Structure formats: C-alpha cells, structure tokens
Amino acid sequence: MGKGLGLENDRQAGRRMPRLRTIDTWLRYRDYRLLWLGNYCANSAQWLQLLTVGWLVRDLTEGAASSPFQVVTVGGLATLPMLFVGPWAGVLGDRVDRRKLIMVTQTAMACVSALFAAVIALDQQEVWHAYVYVLVGGSARSITMSMQQALIANTVRREDLINAYATNVITITSTRITGPFLGGVLIHELGFVTNFAIEAGLYAGVVLMLLTMKTPYGNLATASETSPVANMVEGVRYIWRDQRVILNLMILGLVPNVILHPLWLMLPTFTSDVLHKGADFGGYLLSTTGFGGFISTMVIASVGFVYRKGMVCLVSAIISSVCVVLFSQSTWLVPSFVIIAVMAFSQANFRTSNGTLIQLLSPDALRGRVTTLQQMGQGLVPFSSLLIGAFAWYSTPPLAFTVVGLVGLGMAVYFLFTSHRIRALE
Numbered sequence: 001m002g003k004g005l006g007l008e009n010d011r012q013a014g015r016r017m018p019r020l021r022t023i024d025t026w027l028r029y030r031d032y033r034l035l036w037l038g039n040y041c042a043n044s045a046q047w048l049q050l051l052t053v054g055w056l057v058r059d060l061t062e063g064a065a066s067s068p069f070q071v072v073t074v075g076g077l078a079t080l081p082m083l084f085v086g087p088w089a090g091v092l093g094d095r096v097d098r099r100k101l102i103m104v105t106q107t108a109m110a111c112v113s114a115l116f117a118a119v120i121a122l123d124q125q126e127v128w129h130a131y132v133y134v135l136v137g138g139s140a141r142s143i144t145m146s147m148q149q150a151l152i153a154n155t156v157r158r159e160d161l162i163n164a165y166a167t168n169v170i171t172i173t174s175t176r177i178t179g180p181f182l183g184g185v186l187i188h189e190l191g192f193v194t195n196f197a198i199e200a201g202l203y204a205g206v207v208l209m210l211l212t213m214k215t216p217y218g219n220l221a222t223a224s225e226t227s228p229v230a231n232m233v234e235g236v237r238y239i240w241r242d243q244r245v246i247l248n249l250m251i252l253g254l255v256p257n258v259i260l261h262p263l264w265l266m267l268p269t270f271t272s273d274v275l276h277k278g279a280d281f282g283g284y285l286l287s288t289t290g291f292g293g294f295i296s297t298m299v300i301a302s303v304g305f306v307y308r309k310g311m312v313c314l315v316s317a318i319i320s321s322v323c324v325v326l327f328s329q330s331t332w333l334v335p336s337f338v339i340i341a342v343m344a345f346s347q348a349n350f351r352t353s354n355g356t357l358i359q360l361l362s363p364d365a366l367r368g369r370v371t372t373l374q375q376m377g378q379g380l381v382p383f384s385s386l387l388i389g390a391f392a393w394y395s396t397p398p399l400a401f402t403v404v405g406l407v408g409l410g411m412a413v414y415f416l417f418t419s420h421r422i423r424a425l426e
Contacts, residue, residue: 023167024163025163026167029155031215034210034212035152035168035209038148038210039171039206040174042106042144043172043175044175044202045109045179046141046179047176047290048180048183048198048202049134049196050075051180051184051195051282052195052196052199053074053075053078053130054074054268056192057070057074057130058071058268060125060127067269069389069393070127071268073382075385076383076384076386077134077382078135078137079378079382080135080379081138081139081142082375082379082381085139086372086379087235087376088228089142090235091228091231091368093143093150093369094365097215102143102144102148102210103207103210106140106203106207107203108140109136109203110204112133113197113200113203114196114197114200116196120192145375147371148168149168149355149371150368150371151215153217153218153364154215154217154364155213157217161359161360162356165352165355166300169297170294172351173293173348174290177288180283180284180287181284183283188278218364235366235369235370238362238369239370243361243362245422245425246370248419248422249354250373250376251415252415252419252422253377254411255317255408255411255412256320256350256408257377258380258381259404261385262381262385262388263324263404266389266397266401267285269392270401271285275336284337285336285337285340290344291341291344292341292342292345293344293347293348295345296345296349296352300349308424309356309425309426310357310422310423310424310425312350313353314412314416314423315416316346316349317346317411318409318416319343319346320343320346320350321406321408322405322409323339323340323343324401324402324408325401325402325409327405328405329398357425388404391403
C-alpha cells in the first residue's frame with residue numbers, strides 16, 4: 001500500500017516537472033532558424049578573429065616589453081566603434097530593413113577579411129595592419145550585433161522571446177568553444193592565413209542565411225518619419241525618463257562587458273607567460289569559456305528562469321568577479337580551466353537575463369536604438385583595456401586580474417544592495 005502510494009506520488013511529481021523547451025522556438029519559426037544560423041556564422045567569425053588577431057600581434061611583437069600591452073590593446077580596439085558607430089547604427093536599424101543592413105555589412109566584411117588574409121599570405125603584415133583590421137571589423141560588428149538581437153523579436157511571437165533569446169545566446173557560447181579550439185589548432189599547424197580566409201567565408205555564410213529570411217513580427221521602420229537626430233533623442237529619452245530601469249541594467253552591464261572583458265583579450269599573454277603554453281592551449285582555454293556559457297544558455301533555453309531575472313543579473317555579476325580573482329592566482333592548467341568555465345557560466349547567465357529584460361522592456365519601434373545604446377558601453381573596453389594592459393605591463397598579469405576582479409565585485413555588490421528596481425524584475 002505504502003509502496004503504491006509512493007509510486008503514485010512519483011508519477012504526480014513527474015507530471016509537475018516542466019517540459020524541456022530547449023529548441024521549441026528554433027523548430028517552430030523558419031525565419032528564426034535562418035537568423036540563428038546566420039548569427040552562428042557571425043559569432044564564429046568574431047571568436048576566430050579575437051583569437052587569431054591576438055596571437056598575430058603577440059607573434060609580431062615577441063620579445064618586446066610592450067607585447068602584453070599591444071595584445072590587449074588590439075583586442076580592445078574592436079569594441080571602440082560601439083561608442084561612435086553603434087548609436088547611429090541603432091537609429092539606422094529603426095529606419096531601414098534590419099535584415100538588409102546586416103547583409104550589406106557582412107558582405108563588406110567578407111571582402112575585408114579576404115584582403116587581410118592575402119596581406120599575410122604575401123608576408124606583408126605589420127602590427128598597424130592588425131589595428132586597422134580590428135577597427136574595421138569592430139565598426140561592422142557595432143552595426144550588426146544590435147540588429148541581430150533586435151531581429152529576434154521580429155521573427156518570433158512575444159511569448160516565445162525568452163526561449164528565442166536564450167537559444168540565440170547559444171550561438172555565442174557554442175562558437176566560443178569551436179572557434180578558438182579549431183582556430184588555435186589551425187594557427188599551430190597552418191599559420192594565420194587559413195583562419196582569416198575561414199573568417200571571410202563565415203561572413204559570406206551570414207549573407208546566404210538571411211537572403212530568404214522574413215520579419216513577420218515588426219521592423220516597420222516607423223522612425224524614418226522624423227530626422228535621425230530626433231530619433232536618437234527619442235531613444236535616449238525613453239531609457240532616461242520612461243524606462244529608467246533599462247539604464248540601471250546598462251550600467252550594471254559594465255561589470256562583465258567593460259571591467260572584466262579585458263581578461264579574454266589578455267589570454268594569449270597569460271597563457272604564454274603564466275601557464276607557459278602556446279596558441280593551441282590558448283585556444284583550448286578560450287574554448288572552455290564557451291563550454292561554461294553553453295551549459296548556462298542550454299539550461300535557460302530548456303527550463304527558463306527559475307529565479308527573478310533581475311536577481312540572476314546581480315548574482316551572476318558577483319560570481320563572475322570572484323572567478324576573475326581566483327583565476328588570477330591560478331598557475332596550474334586544470335584549476336584554470338575549471339575557474340574560467342564557472343566564470344563563463346555566470347557571465348552567460350548575466351547576458352541572457354540582462355538582454356532578455358531589455359528586449360522585453362523595449363517597444364519594437366525603439367528596439368534598434370535601445371539595443372545599440374545597451375551595447376554602447378562595450379565601446380569603453382579599449383580604455384579599460386589600455387588601463388589594465390598598462391598595469392599588467394608595469395606589474396604582472398596576475399596582479400592586474402586581481403585588481404580588476406575586486407573592482408567588478410565592489411560594483412556588483414553595490415548594485416545588489418541599492419538597486420531595488422533591478423532586484424524586482426521578473
């Protein structure tokens with residue numbers, strides 16, 4: 001009798017278990033699938049470029065005292081256009097067809113990447129070439145990144161947005177596994193030319209995916225009825241006056257996106273100088289960050305958010321900062337892999353919850369502008385990278401990481417205790 005009752009309770013508990021919804025949106029919406037595949041190609045190209053350019057600059061500056069500084073600077077420059085190009089890209093994305101805007105931009109990047117591969121194949125590369133290349137690539141990315149996110153809401157219904165956004169983040173976390181892993185091996189075995197040629201092919205893949213994609217749920221380009229300047233003012237006014245909590249979320253986003261982000265850019269230096277390994281292990285280490293992020297986004301896409309998304313943002317920022325401090329003290333490979341995986345897990349939690357909240361709080365007519373204003377903070381990465389790179393140059397990379405982690409931790413804890421608006425967000 002007791003055994004039968006126990007089995008019945010187990011069956012009832014099983015019926016109460018939520019159904020996994022990992023790829024529901026991906027299967028239901030054809031246009032979202034095409035966008036997802038295009039974003040997968042674009043993010044693969046981004047991680048491949050981040051790894052390859054960093055090791056290229058390290059190779060060109062090997063033996064120079066300023067090598068760590070130049071490695072982190074060239075990586076940080078990729079986000080500088082977010083400050084200047086990004087906001088106007090948001091205005092443009094609310095005035096024209098976002099899909100076509102991405103296609104034009106990615107076609108241009110395919111040509112630029114192929115040209116850079118040719119320069120290296122002819123052995124004409126210099127350090128300043130890498131700086132120019134990442135600035136051009138960063139300008140293109142500041143346009144396409146926000147449009148890729150805004151198009152998610154244009155390809156699925158509102159009730160499916162959380163699942164769609166989390167599933168889209170998988171294109172970032174999974175490519176962070178495959179891109180650096182394969183890129184590091186290719187650098188080690190074949191050199192730099194192959195990586196940049198593959199990058200050009202990935203940009204072409206984005207264009208092919210978006211050729212037949214449609215946007216049935218928005219992007220009516222109503223912003224074109226007024227001037228671009230008026231459009232910009234309207235977007236700023238919305239987050240400053242109408243939805244101030246979006247501004248709070250953007251400021252909190254500075255912790256993982258600006259303060260902690262230079263860690264990824266300094267991985268080539270940390271790998272070679274502290275762990276005493278080469279580009280192949282550097283690729284494995286960066287791939288591990290993708291593994292941690294992939295697990296996070298798979299969980300969110302499958303079961304949603306168990307806790308309030310606002311609290312997930314805050315706690316994830318704290319855990320990420322603590323992991324940076326722990327990573328700075330690790331000189332062994334295995335602990336380094338584990339710590340960086342946990343850090344990536346928490347950062348993916350943050351970005352998914354933070355991005356989902358901002359998309360849900362933004363009307364489609366303003367989504368392009370709000371999204372680019374959200375990402376504008378990433379344009380500060382070159383300045384934080386310069387400071388951290390200079391500090392690492394005059395001290396050591398581990399000490400620089402420790403200070404960065406403590407600064408991020410202090411800022412995240414401050415928001416935890418002072419921002420009730422974020423804590424209350426469901």
